[in-house]
Amino acid sequence: MRFLAVIGALAIVAGLACAVFFFGGFYSVAGTSEDPAAVTWALTKVRIASIERHANDKPPASFGDAAKVQDGAKAYASFGCANCHGAPGVKWLKYSEGLHPDPPDLKEVAGKLSPPQLFWVIKNGINMTGMPSFGLAGATDDEIWAIAAFVKKIPETSEADYKTWTAAVQPKQ
Numbered sequence: 001m002r003f004l005a006v007i008g009a010l011a012i013v014a015g016l017a018c019a020v021f022f023f024g025g026f027y028s029v030a031g032t033s034e035d036p037a038a039v040t041w042a043l044t045k046v047r048i049a050s051i052e053r054h055a056n057d058k059p060p061a062s063f064g065d066a067a068k069v070q071d072g073a074k075a076y077a078s079f080g081c082a083n084c085h086g087a088p089g090v091k092w093l094k095y096s097e098g099l100h101p102d103p104p105d106l107k108e109v110a111g112k113l114s115p116p117q118l119f120w121v122i123k124n125g126i127n128m129t130g131m132p133s134f135g136l137a138g139a140t141d142d143e144i145w146a147i148a149a150f151v152k153k154i155p156e157t158s159e160a161d162y163k164t165w166t167a168a169v170q171p172k173q
């Protein structure tokens with residue numbers, strides 16, 4: 001009995017200490033503070049597991065057609081993905097280096113995520129990171145599948161092709 005009372009008291013003290021730490025402003029929300037390795041590890045595992053479980057939509061039959069890839073490049077440029085992630089021949093904007101976690105180079109992501117996973121991430125975004133939900137930003141499912149098809153092809157897209165495909169594109173307002 002006594003033992004249980006001690007455990008209960010310790011739990012209350014620990015709860016109060018946490019409340020003071022977080023609500024008293026001692027925890028730093030600065031984007032400059034490095035996460036402990038265990039937090040980065042956990043966030044990465046949670047992200048991968050969550051995307052795997054949620055990404056269930058089937059790609060349309062036209063997924064990967066040359067015309068869709070080009071539509072995707074246009075939508076990618078107009079929705080401003082290149083600002084954070086860069087594109088063939090396009091460097092990301094300087095501010096994206098201040099994002100934490102940082103936006104990955106999609107050349108490296110293209111082979112790791114399946115078409116449904118890319119669709120899900122682009123449509124829903126990644127909570128509490130700089131990755132926006134483009135569903136909320138007004139992209140249609142068609143546009144998002146096209147963007148996913150383009151992302152798959154980023155490693156093989158030449159700088160010249162990307163430039164030609166996106167020459168007339170205006171940023172979405």
Ligand code: HEC
Nearest residue numbers: 079080081084099101102103104109121122126129130131
């Ligand atoms: C404002 C900056 C920003 C913009 C604009 C942006 N992203 Fe991201 N994106 C991020 C960040 C930051 C992450 C990393 C999130 C993380 O580590 O959990 C990310 C992650 C991703 C991932 C997931 C990578 C993975 O390994 O799971 C994909 C795919 C992606 N973005 C594609 C896009 C596409 C396509 C667009 C445009 C439609 C876009 N992003 C626009 C910041 C951005």
